[in-house]
Amino acid sequence: MNCLVRAAVLAALLLVAPALQAQQTMSNMPGMDHGMHDSTMSMPIPMPPGMPMMPGLKGLAPNVAPFLPGAGVDVAHLPAAKASELARLRDGDTLDLTAMLVRRTINGHTFTMYGFNGQIPGPLIDVPRNATITVRFHNSIDLPSSIHWHGVRLDNRDDGVPDVTQPAVAPGSSFVYQVHFPDAGIYWYHPHVREDIEQAMGLFGNVRVDAPERDYYSPVNLEQTLMLSDLLVHADTLIPFGREGPDFALMGRLGNVLLVNGEPHYALTVHAGDVVRFFITNASSSRTWNLSFGSAPMKVVASDVSRFEHEERVPSVILAPAERYVVEVRFDKPGTYAIVNAVQAINHYRGEFQPEVDTLGTVTVSGEPASPDYAAAFATLRHNTAVSRDIDRYRPYFDKPPDKRLTLTVKVSALPLATVQFMTIDTAYYAPVEWVDAMPDMNWLSSSRQVRWILRDEATGKENMDIDWHVPQGSVVKLRIFNDPKSFHPMQHPIHLHGQRMLVIARDGVPVRNLVWKDTALIPVGSTVDLLIDASNPGAWMLHCHIAEHLGSGMMTVLHVDPSGGGARGAGAAR
Numbered sequence: 001m002n003c004l005v006r007a008a009v010l011a012a013l014l015l016v017a018p019a020l021q022a023q024q025t026m027s028n029m030p031g032m033d034h035g036m037h038d039s040t041m042s043m044p045i046p047m048p049p050g051m052p053m054m055p056g057l058k059g060l061a062p063n064v065a066p067f068l069p070g071a072g073v074d075v076a077h078l079p080a081a082k083a084s085e086l087a088r089l090r091d092g093d094t095l096d097l098t099a100m101l102v103r104r105t106i107n108g109h110t111f112t113m114y115g116f117n118g119q120i121p122g123p124l125i126d127v128p129r130n131a132t133i134t135v136r137f138h139n140s141i142d143l144p145s146s147i148h149w150h151g152v153r154l155d156n157r158d159d160g161v162p163d164v165t166q167p168a169v170a171p172g173s174s175f176v177y178q179v180h181f182p183d184a185g186i187y188w189y190h191p192h193v194r195e196d197i198e199q200a201m202g203l204f205g206n207v208r209v210d211a212p213e214r215d216y217y218s219p220v221n222l223e224q225t226l227m228l229s230d231l232l233v234h235a236d237t238l239i240p241f242g243r244e245g246p247d248f249a250l251m252g253r254l255g256n257v258l259l260v261n262g263e264p265h266y267a268l269t270v271h272a273g274d275v276v277r278f279f280i281t282n283a284s285s286s287r288t289w290n291l292s293f294g295s296a297p298m299k300v301v302a303s304d305v306s307r308f309e310h311e312e313r314v315p316s317v318i319l320a321p322a323e324r325y326v327v328e329v330r331f332d333k334p335g336t337y338a339i340v341n342a343v344q345a346i347n348h349y350r351g352e353f354q355p356e357v358d359t360l361g362t363v364t365v366s367g368e369p370a371s372p373d374y375a376a377a378f379a380t381l382r383h384n385t386a387v388s389r390d391i392d393r394y395r396p397y398f399d400k401p402p403d404k405r406l407t408l409t410v411k412v413s414a415l416p417l418a419t420v421q422f423m424t425i426d427t428a429y430y431a432p433v434e435w436v437d438a439m440p441d442m443n444w445l446s447s448s449r450q451v452r453w454i455l456r457d458e459a460t461g462k463e464n465m466d467i468d469w470h471v472p473q474g475s476v477v478k479l480r481i482f483n484d485p486k487s488f489h490p491m492q493h494p495i496h497l498h499g500q501r502m503l504v505i506a507r508d509g510v511p512v513r514n515l516v517w518k519d520t521a522l523i524p525v526g527s528t529v530d531l532l533i534d535a536s537n538p539g540a541w542m543l544h545c546h547i548a549e550h551l552g553s554g555m556m557t558v559l560h561v562d563p564s565g566g567g568a569r570g571a572g573a574a575r
């Protein structure tokens with residue numbers, strides 16, 4: 001549909017929307033209890049500039065009760081949130097991690113949020129590769145919780161998934177995790193209960209696993225970990241969450257305050273010529289980021305579970321929720337470099353894309369020269385032959401037919417009529433990735449009671465938790481995922497597999513040339529992506545979308561890796 005036609009249809013829809021609202025009020029549709037208002041829910045949802053709230057949606061509220069952390073608690077009596085502190089641990093060490101209420105002030109507004117040990121992000125856990133640590137988790141928040149060790153190939157019982165590997169940890173209770181780290185790199189931890197609330201409110205932290213090899217990475221002057229998140233705020237209030245299930249179920253909650261390490265203005269000072277290695281994690285619920293460091297040259301070195309086969313120069317790095325990238329950046333000239341998120345926003349009125357650039361922070365480069373000067377090492381793009389050799393064992397499986405196929409889609413019921421009408425024309429075209437929430441009103445008013453995001457097994461037609469996949473330990477599983485662009489609201493999905501590692505071997509039939517071990521892969525709208533799973537770790541492992549609201553709307557299943565020698569099923573899927 002061209003822009004003018006779209007604009008005309010939209011204008012017509014806006015004119016008829018009040019009539020639609022009247023019609024829907026009279027029709028008493030099931031599940032449409034939008035009339036339950038209170039003072040918190042009648043607040044306006046922040047809209048993009050120039051975009052009025054759809055008239056047919058005015059006065060409505062999500063059909064879930066509003067929830068914010070710390071109801072009845074005086075925020076003034078809570079401890080102020082601290083910045084992340086380094087927790088350097090050795091094999092056999094023990095760490096206490098307490099999820100607790102904190103007082104957090106951002107841009108002059110004070111909120112009740114959560115933090116691990118009072119910190120946002122939680123402690124930066126630094127361990128040597130192959131260490132095993134004990135983590136005593138204490139739940140002092142007002143929801144059940146758990147800790148999932150994202151990307152870590154640990155024992156299944158320590159994976160932190162309620163109803164799959166452990167019971168949820170009730171408020172006031174504790175759980176002990178033994179966490180073993182077999183792979184070097186950057187990992188993270190977060191609850192696996194209501195991520196849309198708990199992770200968004202501050203319960204996330206990094207784990208850095210150090211390799212014993214001294215030249216595992218190139219030499220740099222400085223290392224920094226960056227956790228990216230966002231917060232949805234109206235004036236001095238957080239927009240409430242849904243108590244019974246997520247609101248913002250269509251696109252996920254995209255915040256209007258962008259944060260690096262929990263702060264709205266990240267700042268770093270370096271010397272001229274310094275090379276900085278950034279370990280970057282996307283801890284936001286739904287936002288995909290496109291990050292760059294001004295004009296400073298950058299090379300991408302590693303991602304979720306390994307280094308790349310070879311380093312590459314890149315203008316920017318894209319991170320879907322839960323993905324990690326390790327990049328090295330050289331700041332060669334004195335001055336100020338802006339760290340920016342540069343994306344394409346959609347203007348639904350005009351049916352056009354427009355650039356949107358947010359500054360997340362700055363790197364100030366002093367006149368003092370770098371010492372040592374690593375310019376030569378930075379100019380070298382390394383080949384990580386150890387990574388290529390490890391992957392060589394798996395290359396014979398790249399061309400086999402898929403063992404498993406999933407289609408990603410969505411079903412909706414009882415959404416406001418204006419939303420349904422809008423989506424009918426909105427999906428006349430689609431974006432491979434939705435970088436911003438261009439329709440926050442419709443998104444807010446869709447809850448997990450009305451939206452069901454779906455992983456569908458192409459072989460059986462089964463969906464989500466009804467899929468009962470078993471593969472033997474040691475098998476190499478080729479999983480083909482297709483993201484259906486013709487669904488009610490197509491959207492990209494970052495698909496995460498627990499406890500294993502996988503390669504993205506092809507996108508839309510085109511082989512990926514520079515491989516890296518991943519635990520999360522972005523599947524853009526309309527795309528077909530081939531994953532090769534190294535199913536080496538026995539247990540029941542979640543496979544799900546990492547958009548918190550999609551997960552909370554059903555988009556998950558379990559991959560059972562049956563222990564070798566005992567009761568393995570589905571051997572046909574194996575090598």
Ligand SMILES: [Cu+2]
Pocket residue numbers: 453492493494545546547550551555
């Ligand atoms: Cu999703």
